[in-house]
Amino acid sequence: MKFVDLIEQASRDNNSLLCVGLDPDPARFPADLAGRPDAIFEFCRAIVDATADVACSFKPQIAYFSARRAEDQLERIIAHIHEKHPGLPVILDAKRGDIGSTAELYAIEAFERYRADAVTVNPYLGRDSVEPFLAHRDKGVILLCRTSNPGGSDLQFLEVDGPSGKERLFERVARLVAGEWNQHGQCALVVGATFPNEIQRVRQLVGDMPLLVPGIGAQGGDIEATVKAGRNSGGMGLMINSSRAILYAGMQADSGEGFAEAARQVALQTRDEINRYRVG
Amino acid sequence: MKFVDLIEQASRDNNSLLCVGLDPDPARFPADLAGRPDAIFEFCRAIVDATADVACSFKPQIAYFSARRAEDQLERIIAHIHEKHPGLPVILDAKRGDIGSTAELYAIEAFERYRADAVTVNPYLGRDSVEPFLAHRDKGVILLCRTSNPGGSDLQFLEVDGPSGKERLFERVARLVAGEWNQHGQCALVVGATFPNEIQRVRQLVGDMPLLVPGIGAQGGDIEATVKAGRNSGGMGLMINSSRAILYAGMQADSGEGFAEAARQVALQTRDEINRYRVG
Numbered sequence: 001m002k003f004v005d006l007i008e009q010a011s012r013d014n015n016s017l018l019c020v021g022l023d024p025d026p027a028r029f030p031a032d033l034a035g036r037p038d039a040i041f042e043f044c045r046a047i048v049d050a051t052a053d054v055a056c057s058f059k060p061q062i063a064y065f066s067a068r069r070a071e072d073q074l075e076r077i078i079a080h081i082h083e084k085h086p087g088l089p090v091i092l093d094a095k096r097g098d099i100g101s102t103a104e105l106y107a108i109e110a111f112e113r114y115r116a117d118a119v120t121v122n123p124y125l126g127r128d129s130v131e132p133f134l135a136h137r138d139k140g141v142i143l144l145c146r147t148s149n150p151g152g153s154d155l156q157f158l159e160v161d162g163p164s165g166k167e168r169l170f171e172r173v174a175r176l177v178a179g180e181w182n183q184h185g186q187c188a189l190v191v192g193a194t195f196p197n198e199i200q201r202v203r204q205l206v207g208d209m210p211l212l213v214p215g216i217g218a219q220g221g222d223i224e225a226t227v228k229a230g231r232n233s234g235g236m237g238l239m240i241n242s243s244r245a246i247l248y249a250g251m252q253a254d255s256g257e258g259f260a261e262a263a264r265q266v267a268l269q270t271r272d273e274i275n276r277y278r279v280g
Numbered sequence: 281m282k283f284v285d286l287i288e289q290a291s292r293d294n295n296s297l298l299c300v301g302l303d304p305d306p307a308r309f310p311a312d313l314a315g316r317p318d319a320i321f322e323f324c325r326a327i328v329d330a331t332a333d334v335a336c337s338f339k340p341q342i343a344y345f346s347a348r349r350a351e352d353q354l355e356r357i358i359a360h361i362h363e364k365h366p367g368l369p370v371i372l373d374a375k376r377g378d379i380g381s382t383a384e385l386y387a388i389e390a391f392e393r394y395r396a397d398a399v400t401v402n403p404y405l406g407r408d409s410v411e412p413f414l415a416h417r418d419k420g421v422i423l424l425c426r427t428s429n430p431g432g433s434d435l436q437f438l439e440v441d442g443p444s445g446k447e448r449l450f451e452r453v454a455r456l457v458a459g460e461w462n463q464h465g466q467c468a469l470v471v472g473a474t475f476p477n478e479i480q481r482v483r484q485l486v487g488d489m490p491l492l493v494p495g496i497g498a499q500g501g502d503i504e505a506t507v508k509a510g511r512n513s514g515g516m517g518l519m520i521n522s523s524r525a526i527l528y529a530g531m532q533a534d535s536g537e538g539f540a541e542a543a544r545q546v547a548l549q550t551r552d553e554i555n556r557y558r559v560g
Contacts, residue, residue, distance in 0.1 A: 126431025
């Protein structure tokens with residue numbers, strides 16, 4: 001199934017626009033996982049199993065694995081999601097971007113090695129750097145548009161000449177992706193929850209295209225503003241990511257059961273709060 | 281030693297501005313390496329040992345390793361360079377770019393796990409996405425500015441408002457890096473050899489800052505035009521990368537000795553051709 005259909009189906013099945021981000025930080029793991037060689041996998045597995053029925057997708061951030069020489073645990077957690085929770089798509093958050101011949105290899109890394117259903121990609125190198133990802137027709141390609149961090153404005157907010165006057169660079173990216181790069185309906189965009197006005201602007205530019213929205217929870221984005229700005233015509237089209245606020249909800253808990261259950265509660269509350277603003 | 285000093289010293293020691301790119305493609309390896317589990321490492325080691333006295337640096341491209349589950353061989357080849365060819369800096373070509381908390385992990389990946397002396401970084405997320413790399417004060421941070429691929433123009437060539445009229449986005453990146461991000465003298469820029477006019481423009485904007493220039497060889501960039509446009513006031517300040525034209529110079533050779541010796545000959549010729557245009 002194509003990624004965009006997969007994400008829509010999962011969103012309907014679980015009545016959820018919540019994407020659970022997997023940013024595993026061993027320094028914050030519960031005590032009973034400490035010292036285990038596969039602690040990263042075990043932590044992620046507990047989170048995945050506890051939240052799989054309230055999420056629309058999982059988003060492992062590859063740096064949390066690669067900085068710790070834990071690529072094998074990333075492979076294992078993605079395989080676990082596919083096996084135990086089929087139908088829930090995996091977005092590999094890698095923000096890759098390189099010339100075509102290298103991008104082909106990054107696409108193999110994401111889609112064949114890790115078996116991700118979608119990958120995040122940086123648009124700075126332009127269309128031919130994105131095409132090798134798009135060549136995997138069933139996969140999703142999620143382009144950075146307006147990122148949630150303060151420095152995002154340094155380039156993304158610069159004014160360039162548009163077809164009807166000035167537009168910001170992130171608006172140009174949104175138009176390029178929606179108008180030219182998305183020929184096979186595979187694309188989505190990253191727009192940070194810290195900027196609801198820009199979410200709304202991007203929504204105007206891209207029709208019903210899915211938006212991946214990081215920045216609620218630890219980064220401070222507001223859920224009501226995010227959903228009202230970003231929902232598409234069907235009250236869908238959003239993957240609202242929360243990572244740390246869910247993963248470490250149970251920091252005080254000292255048993256394995258405790259942290260996963262605490263994560264589930266926060267995921268459930270977040271899903272329900274998102275749903276409150278999908279229509280109306 | 282700081283990266284910028286390391287690269288200058290290596291350039292003087294070997295009288296070379298040639299950066300040898302390590303883009304190992306097993307499909308193009310000589311027959312006697314085929315089937316070896318460490319073929320990627322052995323191929324790169326032979327190239328490194330054959331070219332170490334005519335290069336100013338080595339640039340492994342991480343996707344060539346990660347797409348093939350060969351991170352361990354990347355660690356080994358970098359360790360080999362540090363051990364056998366001390367003083368020759370390693371640039372990890374990874375083009376990372378993410379929000380601060382994630383960028384910290386990418387910096388650990390590049391500088392601690394892989395022990396690279398410098399890493400390439402994508403500027404699209406702005407200053408706070410670059411700072412975690414800059415926090416490693418002795419390391420080099422090489423920002424993408426004007427890339428060598430055709431699609432590079434999609435965003436990098438857009439006109440934005442500058443302090444004295446219009447400027448292109450890549451010029452803004454050059455000014456931001458030189459004027460604001462390079463407070464500790466760690467930065468360099470990627471400018472493709474396929475665009476000599478833009479190399480010259482970037483050189484005007486950034487003083488003597490080192491430029492990493494991919495795109496000669498397989499991508500078709502002209503050496504004379506590149507060197508004349510990019511050399512700094514001391515006839516230095518360039519790391520001119522060639523990967524495929526060197527690595528696969530000996531494609532017809534069927535012995536292990538053959539391909540490395542062929543690579544050495546092309547590296548030597550390339551170094552000498554670069555040197556012809558450094559002054560005058």
